[in-house]
Amino acid sequence: MKKYFTIIVVSIFAMLSCEKDDICIEATTPSLIIHFYNNDVQTESKSIEDLTVWANDKDSLYVNQELDSIVIPLDLAQDNTLYKFSNNLIEDEINFTYDRKDVFVSRSCGYKTIFENLQIENNTSNWIKNIEINNSTIENDTAAHITIFH
Amino acid sequence: MTQLRILLFFISILVTSTVSSQQEQDTIKVKENYGIRIGFDLSKPINTFFETENKGFELVGDLRVYKNYYAAVELGFLDKTTNEDYINFTTKGSFIKAGFNYNAYKNWAGMTNEIYVGLRYGLSFFDQTLNSYTPNVKGTYFITETIEPATQFNDLTAHWVEFVFGMKVETLKNLYLGVSISFNNMISTTDPENFKNLHVPGFNRVFLNNTGVGFNYTISYLIPIVKKNK
Numbered sequence: 522m523k524k525y526f527t528i529i530v531v532s533i534f535a536m537l538s539c540e541k542d543d544i545c546i547e548a549t550t551p552s553l554i555i556h557f558y559n560n561d562v563q564t565e566s567k568s569i570e571d572l573t574v575w576a577n578d579k580d581s582l583y584v585n586q587e588l589d590s591i592v593i594p595l596d597l598a599q600d601n602t603l604y605k606f607s608n609n610l611i612e613d614e615i616n617f618t619y620d621r622k623d624v625f626v627s628r629s630c631g632y633k634t635i636f637e638n639l640q641i642e643n644n645t646s647n648w649i650k651n652i653e654i655n656n657s658t659i660e661n662d663t664a665a666h667i668t669i670f671h
Numbered sequence: 672m673t674q675l676r677i678l679l680f681f682i683s684i685l686v687t688s689t690v691s692s693q694q695e696q697d698t699i700k701v702k703e704n705y706g707i708r709i710g711f712d713l714s715k716p717i718n719t720f721f722e723t724e725n726k727g728f729e730l731v732g733d734l735r736v737y738k739n740y741y742a743a744v745e746l747g748f749l750d751k752t753t754n755e756d757y758i759n760f761t762t763k764g765s766f767i768k769a770g771f772n773y774n775a776y777k778n779w780a781g782m783t784n785e786i787y788v789g790l791r792y793g794l795s796f797f798d799q800t801l802n803s804y805t806p807n808v809k810g811t812y813f814i815t816e817t818i819e820p821a822t823q824f825n826d827l828t829a830h831w832v833e834f835v836f837g838m839k840v841e842t843l844k845n846l847y848l849g850v851s852i853s854f855n856n857m858i859s860t861t862d863p864e865n866f867k868n869l870h871v872p873g874f875n876r877v878f879l880n881n882t883g884v885g886f887n888y889t890i891s892y893l894i895p896i897v898k899k900n901k
Contacts, residue, residue: 545756545757545807550807550808576812576813582812594808595813597806597813597815597816598814598815623804623818623865624865625865626807627879628758628869629755630807631755631756631757631806631807632758632804633806633808634806634808
């Protein structure tokens with residue numbers, strides 16, 4: 522009887538330790554990746570020397586940095602996000618519109634949001650010469666979705 | 672010297688075998704109960720008591736078919752809400768498992784305890800409700816809101832096989848306490864669109880590789896029907 526009791530106790534502990542084991546390792550909601558290219562030589566990437574980026578009414582994501590590409594999140598609460606880009610204190614804004622779709626990933630990761638039909642609703646052109654959408658579906662963080670020529 | 676030892680060895684084997692054969696001749700005839708044993712899982716109502724969002728009940732039954740072989744069946748229902756980091760869902764449905772147990776325990780005369788291995792086929796009909804989820808985003812630049820779609824996925828099925836190890840002890844006359852562990856392997860399941868069956872009644876939590884584990888703590892009563900000689 523003592524043997525059975527030990528086995529029962531061990532089984533109870535085994536049951537209690539079975540919950541919450543996996544951690545989220547899959548890719549979740551992707552961000553928008555923008556590359557900056559030279560408008561004169563369109564195959565050449567060109568850094569912005571003094572870049573500051575922020576979404577409308579929000580804190581800055583990048584402040585006075587020299588970069589040739591940026592990764593910015595899109596707003597999941599609405600179908601558009603207005604971003605402002607300041608290059609050497611010259612300000613331009615781009616209004617991105619998209620359709621949101623929530624895709625199931627796994628137990629631990631839950632759902633991720635992917636963005637389809639990415640479009641540029643309107644933008645100003647103080648320092649931005651041209652904008653090209655490379656991929657209108659944002660499913661992953663692997664390649665640039667937008668190219669900005671300046 | 673070694674020859675003597677070999678001789679002694681064979682003599683001892685001979686002696687033990689004759690002794691045991693004598694014992695077989697000596698045994699008195701013991702009548703054993705063959706009948707239906709029915710009971711329920713004790714852990715499920717206890718879980719309900721501690722977790723209000725986990726209601727379940729399971730009936731168990733087995734029938735001694737031949738010597739050490741028992742036909743076994745379990746049936747029950749479950750209504751359980753699971754809360755994960757980014758999702759909250761409710762699983763509701765019923766299940767039935769049928770199969771057999773083989774008792775590997777050699778009882779003393781008159782005792783009917785069991786240490787058994789078994790195999791089951793399990794089948795479940797259930798619904799899933801995705802109560803809420805929060806889209807998983809790295810960073811907190813934009814505030815993510817929890818969405819409450821309350822999407823219902825009805826008429827889902829799952830079927831699987833189980834390997835069972837367990838024991839039953841006769842504590843009072845014809846009253847048995849049992850404990851068992853089962854290792855479940857999903858054969859197939861109808862997964863809902865854009866969601867997954869993360870919990871299946873009877874199968875329990877579905878792990879990444881479509882396996883599961885189950886624990887049973889049962890109390891059951893044997894209704895003796897026929898008595899047979901051992």
